[in-house]
Amino acid sequence: MSASKSDTILLTQKKVIQKPPxxxxxxxxxxxxxxxxxxxxxxxxxxxxxxxxxxxxxxKVHTEGVGVxxxxxxxxxxxxxxxxxxFARLNQHPLRCVMEEN
Numbered sequence: 001m002s003a004s005k006s007d008t009i010l011l012t013q014k015k016v017i018q019k020p021p022x023x024x025x026x027x028x029x030x031x032x033x034x035x036x037x038x039x040x041x042x043x044x045x046x047x048x049x050x051x052x053x054x055x056x057x058x059x060k061v062h063t064e065g066v067g068v069x070x071x072x073x074x075x076x077x078x079x080x081x082x083x084x085x086x087f088a089r090l091n092q093h094p095l096r097c098v099m100e101e102n
Contacts, residue, residue, distance in 0.1 A: 022101055024077035026069040028061045028084075029096040036062060038093055043069060046084055071102050 026047075028039060036058055043054035047069045061067035072080065077099045088095035 021073045023071050024074050024099040025071050025102050026077050026080055026084075026097065026099050028057070028067050028069055029098065030061050030065045031094050031096065034088070034093040034095040038088075038091065039095065042084055042087065042095065046080055046087070069097075074099075 028042070039058040039061060040051070040054040043049045043057050044051070047054075049057065057067045057069065070080075071077075081097050081099050084095070084097040088097070
């Protein structure tokens with residue numbers, strides 16, 4: 001079987017532009033019941049902050065009502081929010097953790 005000129009197929013390369021994934025801020029919200037040392041522990045445990053960083057963010061939550069824990073792609077941010085809330089509830093604290101698009 002031989003190919004004739006009319007059987008020729010042209011392939012063109014199409015450029016696909018990929019945009020980076022949307023990023024989400026994870027926020028801790030202040031309440032009047034969760035102890036400060038528990039908030040610091042959460043920041044160290046789930047966001048891998050050292051003592052000084054965790055204390056700084058904890059004080060920001062305490063004084064300003066909200067603090068940013070980190071910025072992550074949506075799936076990672078969602079998982080971290082769920083982990084923090086579950087850990088807080090297991091320890092009988094009402095700590096609120098939310099995410100919002102950056």
